[in-house]
Amino acid sequence: MSEIGRVIIVGAGQAGGEAAIRLRQLGFKGEIMLIGEEPLPPYQRPPLSKKFLSGEMPEDRLLLKPAEAYAEENITLLTGKKVVWIDRSQKKARLEGGRELGYDALILATGSRVRALPVAGADLPGVFMLRTAADVDALRPEFKPGKRLVVIGAGYIGLEVAAVARTLGLEVTVLEAAARPLARVTSPEVSGFFLDYHASKGVRFALSAQAAVIKGDARVRAVGLKDGSEVPCDLVLAGIGILPETSLAETAGLKVEDGIVVDRQARTSDPSIYAIGDCVRRPLVHYDREGRLESVHNAIEGGKIAAAMITGSAMPAEEVPWFWSDQYDLKLQIAGLSTGYDQLVIRGSMEKRAFAAFYLKAGKLLAVDAVNSPAEFLGGKRLIERGASVAPAALSDMSKPFKEIMTAALA
């Protein structure tokens, strides 16, 4: 491998930050420039819709590390700076304003952007989205008891925000275009559990309901639905998904298909350019297909892989994808991807709010959604990793701790 003098990392989120630190941990001695558009050093996104929104977590704890920690590792962190062009033939990245920086290796960690609400009135004051710490800083002062909030989209972000809002005493209505919450990511059974629990906390749902217009003059006053009805409100939070941020890669002529296409080594179609995190479409080795993952696990793993490639170090093991969501006193931990399952096994009790939903395909475990059931999450993750087949009766056998069931299945 030719000598790599300078690595430029475009995007200072969790993936970019991980790549920078990991390069140093693996002994990289060259120059590292970590460039992000946001004003903050790399920070954790998951708390944005949870403890950072509720105010329980201050900004200094949201940061993955303080800015000085990058300086100590001799990493040049440029915040509030946007890379607007990559000249692949000259191996240069151009910043907004014209400054050009040469690179030997470049890592795209550009993340994702929120899907904009495609209705009239979406730009009215009082309509919010949630992707960055700044978004939450704008939203938090609006979270006052008694205020009427409409959440558009019953995905994880929407439900987490609904949980925080109810806990803080707002009136909450969730609108969802599909027939059930979390429709894109979980089974009808688990959707039903979350629907019931939110309803028991006082959240109102309008399912199979599509927002058609945001009404208001100086500020939002109602959301109009496709069926002509309207939901009066003081504020709106749109959480209808994210899109991979691929514009820089596209203009640079890299291969992009719903995400920057990379191989298992995080390499793009240019051998000097890697891509990691939310913005990529990568091989999902446990599922024999490619896909995009919007998760902390994916961000960290991409950072580790790119750093290993650049330093010629051993490849880290690829983990089974995992995720989590906190709502009220529920900790949902998810291992694996349930797409294509043909059998569902529930272990534990939905009534007691401690259960796991196991998803199987032809007897093989694909995924587990574990609610307040960490053993089932970690044990299930290990079973998926090994490609294990487990008898449904064994999975639901509550007379044995799950670790025992896992060990028997792996024997």
Place this chain on the structure above:
Amino acid sequence: MPKITYVEHNGKEHVIDVAAGMTVMEGAVKHNVPGIDADCGGACACATCHVYVDEAWAGKTGESSGMEQSMLDFANDVQPTSRLSCQIKVTAELDGLVVRLPQSQH
């Protein structure tokens, strides 16, 4: 500020000032101590911030919750003083705390 000593698996020591109110995990991660991954950032969702609390301090770091114990049950090389460091809040009483890091978090 309370001083916490983190001992890497290879014996290398890091003495870090950690503000009261932070967790033992945050003290390590925010100061680039290698060996504590803490992938989930302290949400008790991943079990990658496993530490061994020094025997002398084992009684002072509080009790682990059922959640934490279930997670630890799946960690590597668990010992009686094993904890998830994201669940240990730093207080003035923990000034001088020593924790050792396992060989691997995964």
